[in-house]
Every structure is written in structure tokens, then in C-alpha cells.
Amino acid sequence: MSWIDLATHPIEDVGYRSACAQRLDAAGALVLEGFFTNAFVDRVLAESAGRELDGFFASSTHNVWLTPPNEQLEDDHIYNRQIVSTKGLLADDQVPAESPLRAVYDSDIFRSFIADVVGEAAVHPYADALSSVNVHFHRDGEELGWHFDNSSFAVTTLIQPPESGGVFEYVKDLRNAEADDQNFSGVQAAIDTRTGVETLEFSPTDLVLFRGRNSMHRVTPSRGNRTRILVVLAFNTEPNIGLSDSAKETFYGRT
Ligand SMILES: O=C(O)CCC(=O)C(=O)O
């Protein structure tokens, strides 16, 4: 496949897969530099640039957990803290059929590579028409606020960096969702005093794999006239999973 630099990143190689898995486990994030070819980035940029206005920009706020408020807790409890996100996105059904994003996302070798790196038997697309491949846009001043992902991992690649800002910040293993340990005090300290906040650097052509379920993260406001464009390739560890209508309404503004 001409969209991936297979000489540098031999994704069929068992040893390469396990080395990537070890790096992901140790750091909570894995950046594979120069994973995609320049031709891939050029094509995705050409088909995405200028499509900001087709995208959905949510106008509401959310909490770090991406859930409705908990009425049992005070309004000023960290669980009910309202966070601003202003970025926009194209949903899967707005990504062209002939896009290199589809060739990569649908590739068996790519999927089995991702599955091995994240330690799953297989990874599957979303069963709905919106969630699998998304293109995010951050114009001047737009940001993605602090949150934990619903999915256990995310695969992203930056297509166009902003002139400045747009920094990916995270706090590794801040909560333990599997044990339902939400670590409210740690979340509050990270947001209010930046305790434990680290940054992850990545550039166009890099593949980023990130365990966002337990590592809280955000993207700081973009600055300048060049829109930050980033692709999210979303997978599930079980087949036939789709977002609920209310989640679709929140993330895409439609069902
Ligand atoms: O824009 C990014 O780099 C991260 C995106 C992200 O965290 C998300 O889509 O949940």
C-alpha cells in the first residue's frame, strides 16, 4: 500500500508489532514518525482543506467524562465542571469513498497491526454511518477541551498543523475507568494547577496511538489563519457497536 512507508514501518513484522506494543504500554502513547507517505498527506489535505464549513461545530459545553451532569453532586463539583470545546468535524459519511483514509482504514494488514499493538484479538469499524473516520478542524481560537475518551484507544494523524497553539496535552493514567476510580481530586488538580500535565508532539505523516480512556487530554486553542486538520480513525474491540442516538446528537449534531 503506497500510503504507508512500509520500509520504515514493517507493520506485517511480528517483532515490529511487539516493539510498538511495548512502547505504547510504557508511555500510554505511541508516535510513529513518518508512518504515512507525503502523497497520503497531500491527498487528504487536498480533499479536506476548505471543507470546514461542511463540518459540525458543537455549540454546547461538556464535562471531562462526556456525560450529563450528576444532580447528586454540587454544581461546582469537578464532575459537573463545564468544559468548552469549539472544534468542528466531518463525519464518516462526509469522507469521500476514494479517499486514502478509506484504503488505510479498511486495510486488513493495518487493522491487524493496530489490534496487535493495542493487545486485542481484532479491531472493528463502528456499525453506524458517522463514527469510524472523522476529520477534525480547529480554526483560529478553536480548541478541544479536557476529556476522557469513551473508546479505550484512538488512532490519529495530523494533516495540517496550525501556525501556533493546538498543542496536545495529557495526564497519563489519571483515572482507572475499569475499577470505576474517577480520581476527582487528581482531575481537579490537573485542570486548575496543571499537575502532571505533559505534552505530546507529533507532525504530519506521523501515526499517533493514544490510550485516551484513562489519560485525560485536550488540544489547546489554535492560533493563526492556518486551520489545524487532524484525522481520527476510530475502532472498536467488539463488532457491531454503534453510538447511541443521544451520543450521535452530541458529537455530530444529527443521527
Ligand atoms: O485532536 C487531537 O489531537 C485529539 C483528538 C481527541 O482527543 C478526540 O477526538 O477525542
Ligand SMILES: [Fe+2]
Ligand atoms: Fe480524545
